[in-house]
Amino acid sequence: MTDAAIRLRGVVKRFGSLTAVDGLDLEVPYGTCVGLLGPNGAGKSTTMKMLTAQVVADEGVIEVLGHRLPGDSKQARAEMGVVPQLDNLDVSLTVEQNLRVFAHLYRVPKGERRAAIDRTLEIANLAERRTAKVDELSGGMRRRLLIARALLHRPRLLLLDEPTVGLDPQVRQELWALIDRLRSEGVSILMSTHYIEEAERLCDLVTIVSHGRAVAVGPPQDLIAEHAGGEALEVYGSPARLAEVEAQARRRGWRTRRTGTSVAVLHADGDHALDGERRAANLEDVFVLLTGEEIA
């Protein structure tokens, strides 16, 4: 028995000439929420699919809830819930019917199915839409139903693949509250996302991935402090001015990051040589510094 709900070591997955995952290490300690943060194409979805053995790794070791994959993946799948990025509900069925099917698939015993459905409807705040057909639901409700579906069998581990992608800010906040509640109840969570704010708010630990490998791991605040310092100085101006600021920062050993109309200068804490807007450094700064890529 390992002490982590998920452990990946040196995992590689190739699709023809494309290497989607390239030696990835990843760990989700029990009871924590870990964010897999990276831009589109970094290998996040492939990684999520490997955890249910719907994609089989070419190299490396994958353990989920102490089960070695892909051989023991069925056992692992019985103990975890999966919320896919792509909505794969049965749209012609009702909310309740969708849950009933998965109560069977997750082997919820006959006498407990009804209670399991009631409980997850309550968690997902869908009790009043029980008899509605899925194609009558809003995008946010459908996402909540996907989460309810993944919780029917009281899983110890929840995989969330881009849980709030394409949703309104307000709906996103509701989902964050729901995910936070699950985390506080002790469910281990692995969440892939390319929303910086989501990772900062919900995750105990973040693994930043780029081109299929982990480039940094740690609590969001530690990563920010370590890589971006406490504060960023956002300097606006003409392109010529921005180039000058960059040169100046380089001479003093500070790191910079271009964001369209401005240059963010990092690690310049408390220095007043430059005029600009001061703001707290964030994970996005870390990400760009580490990978040279813009994220969203």
Added chain:
Amino acid sequence: MAATTAPAPAAPDRPRRRLGRLERSAVLGVMVREAINYSSFWRSSTFSSTVDPTIYMLAFGFGFGSLVSQVAGYDYIDFVGTGIVATTVLFSGAFPAMYSTYVKHAFQHTYDAILAAPVDTEELVTAEALWISARTGVYGCVPMLVAIVFGLNPSWGMLAVPLIAALAGFGWAAFGILIAARSKAIESFSYWQSGLLTPLFLVAGTFFPLDGLPEWVQALAQANPLYHCVQLVRDAVFGTWSLDDVWHAAFLAVFALVSWRLAIRFMEHRLIL
């Protein structure tokens, strides 16, 4: 902001039953999904699966039947009314399996959802084929019941027809799943339909006996599961059982077994990357 890492709670040691291969509960679970879905579209599905063969039967029975009254020693309507089971097996076995498998995989992503639960491809394919097989068993009787209205004599042997149709239906459902698993686009179904299924359906002894055809066609018919299905149905309905029926039944069973295993293999290639 998330709190700093809480002390990791020990992994809860809930006793879990060890899951086996090809579990009954997983197969039943997938079939429950089919059954619930079916409750919302059974009308259209029943319509196409029963009206098509019935129209074929009436058209041939009356159209062709006005030219010939007796075929192979039977009234023509009796001959067609029993042979038409082969059509039902295609219309409610192979075709729905092809289309629904493709749609559920490529468009609705249903299989992604199911395989993320503790269900394997083997269980998924088995459940889909069993469900379609059960439906085919029921639908296979419809043209025969219509034929009774038009003069086919009821017999005890007719009770075997749903079983024969279900056995053949399982094989063809699995074959349909296999076709869907091998098809890159739904358009390529045309090649299978026109190139394989239609010819098989015409040389199954449904509308005309095969003894008038060239010998090589008759030899080919021996490899046609639909032909064996038709022969079994006629022998059951008319009570003309012989040792040949063991061969017919064995052929259908082997066809079902091989199609089932191949469907699983090809679906695994398709679903597990």
